[in-house]
Amino acid sequence: MITVELRYYAQLREQAGTGGERVSTDAETPAALYDTLRLRHGFSLPRDALKIAVNTAFCSWETRLRDGDVVVFVPPVNGG
Amino acid sequence: MMRFAVSDRDLDVASLRRELHNPDHGGFCAFEGWVRHTNEGRDVGGLEYEVYAELAQVEGERIMQEARERFGAIDAVGIHRSGMLRIGEMAVWVGVSSAHRDEAFRACRFIIDQIKHRLPVWKKEHYLEGDTAWVACAHHGEDHDHTHHHRHHRAPAGFVPDYSRQKRLPGVGEAGQEKLARARVLVIGAGGLGSPVLAYLAGAGVGLLGISDDDRIDASNLHRQTLFTAADTGRLKAEVAAERIAAVNPSVRTELFGRIAPDEAVALFRRFDLVVECSDDMSSRFLCSDAATMSGTALILASVHQYEGQLQVIDPRAGGPCLRCLWPAEPAPDAAASCAESGVLGPVPGILGTMQANEALKRLLGLPGQAPDRLLLVDLLDNRTDQLRIDAENGCASRGGCVAMAERAMAARGGDSLERRFSTLGAARAAGYRLVDVRQEDERAAWPMPEAVHVPLPVLLESGAALPAEGPLLLVCASGRRSARGAQHMRDSGRADVFTLPGGLQGLSE
Structure with missing residues (x-):
């Protein structure tokens, strides 16, 4: 079990109803984490429509998560 | 030294300049306005300036004060003539000195523009045909190079951009x-x-x-x-x-x-x-x-x-x-x-x-x-x-590079041309293209392209696989004809990142 800090942008913020939260999880990768979050918050976007960043750098969905990581979910944004 | 005056005598430029000497100042700029011999198509023999002197004096001083507020430590003198002037005589003189040339140039421009637009001065033009006419001296904005044509959005007469607040920044x-x-x-x-x-x-x-x-x-x-x-x-x-x-x-x-x-x-x-x-x-x-x-x-x-x-x-x-x-x-x-x-x-x-x-x-x-x-x-x-x-x-x-990705996407939009124009081969390489020389062996000695891969056109037409796998590629020949054929052939075969240099080597500037 690790604790990570999550940040949601754009549609994810709308659907989660918050800009971020701290969660304790068994997920070892952002991919697994997102799957559980999708169930909890009803996120509509599939994983491949998002970018994932861990500790201020974009990275692969298979990056190994560690306790205390900051995980940022970034959808593309269209408005001008 | 900030002074404005209206004078009915000839202007003595040498003494006006002397007034602006200042040991702290390294720049001086002056403007002289002369009587022209034509105005709006009519020949003019001379001019008579009528000045509402009291108001002109107050307004002139105000302009000089505004210049000081805008441009800082400057010395400036402005003098406007009144009375009868002949062609070529000086009607107005503005001089500005300052620490550096920039403030002098800009303040001088500001002062003359403001004088022209705000001073209560009328001129009676004595035409060569013998008649006369009074003409207001204000020319609203006509001496600026306005490229736009929306009258209701014209800048106020005499407006000069003032970038002093950003120019003051280091950097x-x-x-x-x-x-x-x-x-x-x-x-x-x-x-x-x-x-x-x-x-x-x-x-x-x-x-x-x-x-x-x-x-x-x-x-x-x-x-x-x-x-x-x-x-x-x-x-x-x-x-x-x-x-x-x-x-x-x-x-x-x-x-x-x-x-x-x-x-x-x-x-x-x-x-x-x-x-x-x-x-x-x-x-x-x-x-x-x-x-x-x-x-x-x-x-x-x-x-x-x-x-x-x-x-x-x-x-x-x-x-x-x-x-x-x-x-x-x-x-x-x-x-x-x-x-x-x-x-x-x-x-x-x-x-x-x-x-x-x-x-x-x-x-x-x-x-x-x-x-x-x-x-x-x-x-x-x-x-x-x-x-x-x-x-x-x-x-x-991990997918061939940004240029290759962009080329593919551009080709997929269907609006892409086969041609990529460059004035030198170095520019093409700098833009991310690999050069492919499609000329025959015997042509290469006369005009070598050491930086290019050599794939003669017949070889390319026989098998596109002879080309380097990683694009984007720019095909080059002497005139651009064979390279265009090669690029079209590759496009037809489904490869989107092969282009031709139009005009070929003969069209380059080097």
């Missing part, structure tokens, strides 16, 4: 201002992001602003698109934006474009030093990223959503990541929400657009800017920002 100065005056910036989208971008770039004195937008102003735009007013609804955004720019700074030239077609984007980008993408259209963002990558033009992207925004600076010449390094393909329409669907708070595009303007100006001035390998996320609910490093190694670099 700007006279040299920086000249850079801005020479700069050409294309702004795509004149909406919520584009409003502050255009307003600030115009105010800063950027020489040429291109504006691309084919949209009309709607009442629902006005909460965030601050260039426009209720009276503008229904009008074309680009046109109204150009009027507002002229109203802010008449010295800025504007050029208007509709929506940019894929087949003209690369050539258009090459005409500008910098492109700022401010549209609300995901396909425009991808087209801009591709065109920036292919033309080597820097691009500042931003987008907004509800209470947040994203900002990315693409710097192809520095080898920085492009939009496709983040999103290899354009997201599905439902994956990226728009202002119309999700709503947006007015200041959000205002803030992101202001940041784009700030990045643009810093870039033109050579100041530090947003790191080109970062995506900036701005959360304007709790005012938090995240700067996320783009994973360039797993971006386009």
